[in-house]
Amino acid sequence: MRPLAARRRSPAATALLLLVALVLTGAAYTALAPGRADASPTVAGAEGDVDRGQELFLANCATCHGLQAQGGTGGPSLIGVGAAAVDFQVATGRMPLAQQAPQAPQKARSFDDQDTADLAAWVASLAPGPAIPEPDQVVALDDPEDIAAGGELFRVNCAMCHNVVGAGGALTQGKYAPSLGDVENRHISEAMLTGPQSMPVFNDDNITPQEKQQIISYLDEVNTAPSPGGWSLGSIGPVTEGLFVWIGGMGLLIGCAVWLGAKSS
Numbered sequence: 001m002r003p004l005a006a007r008r009r010s011p012a013a014t015a016l017l018l019l020v021a022l023v024l025t026g027a028a029y030t031a032l033a034p035g036r037a038d039a040s041p042t043v044a045g046a047e048g049d050v051d052r053g054q055e056l057f058l059a060n061c062a063t064c065h066g067l068q069a070q071g072g073t074g075g076p077s078l079i080g081v082g083a084a085a086v087d088f089q090v091a092t093g094r095m096p097l098a099q100q101a102p103q104a105p106q107k108a109r110s111f112d113d114q115d116t117a118d119l120a121a122w123v124a125s126l127a128p129g130p131a132i133p134e135p136d137q138v139v140a141l142d143d144p145e146d147i148a149a150g151g152e153l154f155r156v157n158c159a160m161c162h163n164v165v166g167a168g169g170a171l172t173q174g175k176y177a178p179s180l181g182d183v184e185n186r187h188i189s190e191a192m193l194t195g196p197q198s199m200p201v202f203n204d205d206n207i208t209p210q211e212k213q214q215i216i217s218y219l220d221e222v223n224t225a226p227s228p229g230g231w232s233l234g235s236i237g238p239v240t241e242g243l244f245v246w247i248g249g250m251g252l253l254i255g256c257a258v259w260l261g262a263k264s265s
Contacts, residue, residue, distance in 0.1 A: 040121050041083040041132045043091065046114040048083075048121025056111070056119050060096055069126055074100075081194065082129020083120035088190040090116045092183075102174035103197050130193040130203075137209055138185035140220035150218030153211055157202065165222045171198055181223050185216045 040048045058067065064075030071077030075097075078085070089095040090111055094104040111119065120132065141147065155164055163169050166180030175198050180188065189212050195201035207215070 041087070041117060041124060043087055043117040043120065043132065044113040046112075046117040048117035048119075048124075050118075050121045050125050053118035053120070053122030056115055057122055060110075061119075064097070069123060078123050078126070080127040080129045081123065083124040083132045084130040084190040085194040085196070086120040086123045087116060087132050088187050088194060088196060090119060092187055094196070103176065106178060130190075133186060133189045133193075133209075133212075135186075137213060138189050138216055139213070140185060141213060141217040143217075146214045147217050147221045149211070150214030150216070153207065154215050154218050157207065158215070161199075166219050180219055185220070188216050188219065189213075 040050070042048065057065075057069065061069075061075075064072060065078055066072045066075075069078040089104070091109060091113075093107040093109040096110055097104050098107070109116075123129075124131070154162075154166070158166075161169060161171065161177035162180055163177075168179035169177050171177060177199075183191075191199060192202040192207060192212055192215070193204075202212075
């Protein structure tokens with residue numbers, strides 16, 4: 001009879017141990033992995049229909065993203081991007097893309113709320129991904145402490161691209177960080193969750209839902225607060241202020257000098 005240690009080292013025992021390890025790993029992933037995004041997301045009260053969303057996708061998106069959203073030469077895979085990414089891209093008019101460019105610009109939307117909800121529902125049904133934020137998660141807060149905390153978070157994580165007041169700015173290779181002055185709160189939260197264009201992803205572990213709401217509150221305050229100094233000049237800072245002084249002030253001085261020279265002659 002073979003010793004116990006020899007039986008443990010046999011190929012069959014090794015294969016059995018690997019099988020048990022794979023089963024335990026799969027069970028642990030099933031228990032701990034993030035849940036599937038809501039397969040029937042709502043966009044402005046419109047509940048998504050998965051079957052109709054697939055029809056819309058095949059008619060309008062499959063040319064670039066593939067029949068099963070697996071991606072292709074014209075567009076990336078959408079498997080796992082979640083309903084939030086679809087709502088952000090479609091509801092802001094960035095998709096469908098008008099033409100190939102370094103970055104998809106915001107434009108008039110091609111789909112209404114119901115169509116957007118249907119598309120988001122179908123893409124969300126393919127694989128787990130970020131869901132569309134609930135309405136109470138994107139309401140701007142009035143508490144000055146929340147606004148101040150949001151301003152600090154924005155300056156640390158976002159201002160290097162979007163400017164300290166969300167005015168936007170240029171990036172490399174023809175890309176840019178858009179202005180956040182007229183962006184809906186829901187779309188700001190979705191952008192943080194999904195990382196569109198050159199933007200990094202800020203999931204709920206990086207920036208918590210409460211912190212995202214604080215950032216939204218700061219941007220709302222910046223965009224709605226009056227300018228105590230008068231004309232804000234876009235709130236961009238010393239660049240526009242310096243240009244105003246040089247163009248306006250120096251132009252005025254040159255005009256005075258020409259006027260005085262004409263008077264003296």
